[in-house]
Amino acid sequence: MSELCTNPKKPKLKEDEEEEEANVSCREEQEEVLVALVEHRSNEIERLNHHISNYQNKLVEAERSLQNSKAKLAQLRGASVPSISSKKDQKPLKTLRNVSEDYASPSPSKTLRPCDSSDHPRSSCGSSVSKAKTVVVKQKSETSRDSPNVKDRGMKRKFEHKEHQELIRLIARNSSPTTVKCHTSNQISSQHKRKLRSLILCPVNEQLFATSSLDGMVSLWQLQPGRLAASLLSTTDCLSRKQRRWAEDMAWHPSGNTLFSVYTADDGDSQISILNLNKTRGVTFLENKPHIKGIINNIKFMPWESTCFVTGGSDHAVVLWNESDDEENKWKSKTLHRNLHSAAVMGVDGMRNKNVILSVGADKRIYGFDVQVGRADYKHQIDYKCMSILANPCDFNLFMVQSG
Secondary structure (H helix, E strand, C coil): CCCHHCHHHHHHHHHHHHHHHHHHHHHHHHHHHEEEEEEEHHCCCCCCCHHHHHHHHHHHHHHHHHCCCCCCHHHHHHHHHCHHHHHHHCCCCCCCCCHHHHHHHCCCCHHHHCCHHHCCCCCCCCHHHHHEEEEEEHHHHHHHCCCCCCCCCCCCCCCCCCCCCCCHHHEEEECCCCCCCCCCCCCCCCCCCCCCCEEEEEEEEEEEEEECCCCCCEEEECCCCCCCCEEEEEEECCCCCCCCCCCCCEECCCCCEEEEEECCCCCHHCCCCEEEECCCCEEEEEECCCCCCCCEEEECCCCCCCEEEEECCCCEEEEEEECCCCCCCCEEEEECCCCCCCEEEEEEEECCCCCEEEEEEEECCEEECCCCCEEEEEEEEEECEEEEEEEEECCCCCEEEEEE
16 A cells, blocks of 8 residues: 555656756746847847947038038139139149150150149130140249259148048947958069069059069059050169169159159168159169168158158168258258167058157067157067058058067
8 A cells, every 4th residue: 555655756856857947948048049139139239329320420521521521612603713723723833644754755845734624623614724824834834844953842732631531440340341342453574574572653644654673673453444454654773872772662753753762771782762753764773771770661651741751771760851951862861769679670651640750660660759759658568570561541540560
């Protein structure tokens, strides 16, 4: 009888345990579902916030463009013909719209061509304005070529002031990585005998670019209308005078008329060369040799109103070069610092909103040097060697560093 009484209790206990396990597993499943739902909705909120910020930026840009268009319309309605022609005369004369023709035949009449009438607002007096503009431009181009000692080199160039755009808060906002899709491309023979060293784009003509290689030659190229091919316009021997070394780096003058190249500071060799694209005399070398030793790794023109460029070398030095007011192709050098970096300076650039020169080196350091104050404004250090630096053209507080 005792065995018969105890047997019915065992199934009941087993049922309670199974029910409890079922409740636990059900609770875990519900928890997993809720966690996944919370994560999904959090990502959705983040994505919507990202879209909102993008639309807000687009709204600000659209409002700014609308205000600029209204201002131009009001100015056009209230302006007279003489005021328009006088404004056109103030524009810089030197361009590279027809640099291929200039380089082949540097005649004054081919140096400049008047802009198409489609580039300006149409009016009943457009023909007279274009004729007056053509005459003025040709006369000024002839006088500038006939008198090379005119003191326009030391004057401040007409600088394009860009508005600051806040981009830092938009960086790394995507929750997942995106793939950059490459469109159709075409391989073009460089026609250099040795490896390419650098390629730079013309700042005033998007159709032109220049290349240099270890053979010491600098080539000027022009993109064809399809932009899948390029035509070689000219090739110039730019080897240094003593050691016959190739250019380590190049930079295009903001006017687009000359190419600057840097070499080495060893054995008293030339450190800077200037290739003039509008004259037949070819390459000239600067007399100043501020770098002490080693390779000059980088040259960069500063985005400032006064024309100047900066070089960084393996002697740990950062040198500022200012254009002379007296003579053509005369530049005054000033060593900004030589002891901040403990290794070779690999890259330099300038901030657009203030006179601060950025420099990066193989010592893993990043410096911002205030030219007016004469001391370092800030310093950063990363875990790898710094190879180059590039300032953002829209956000003046943002720059990018390439590391090793």
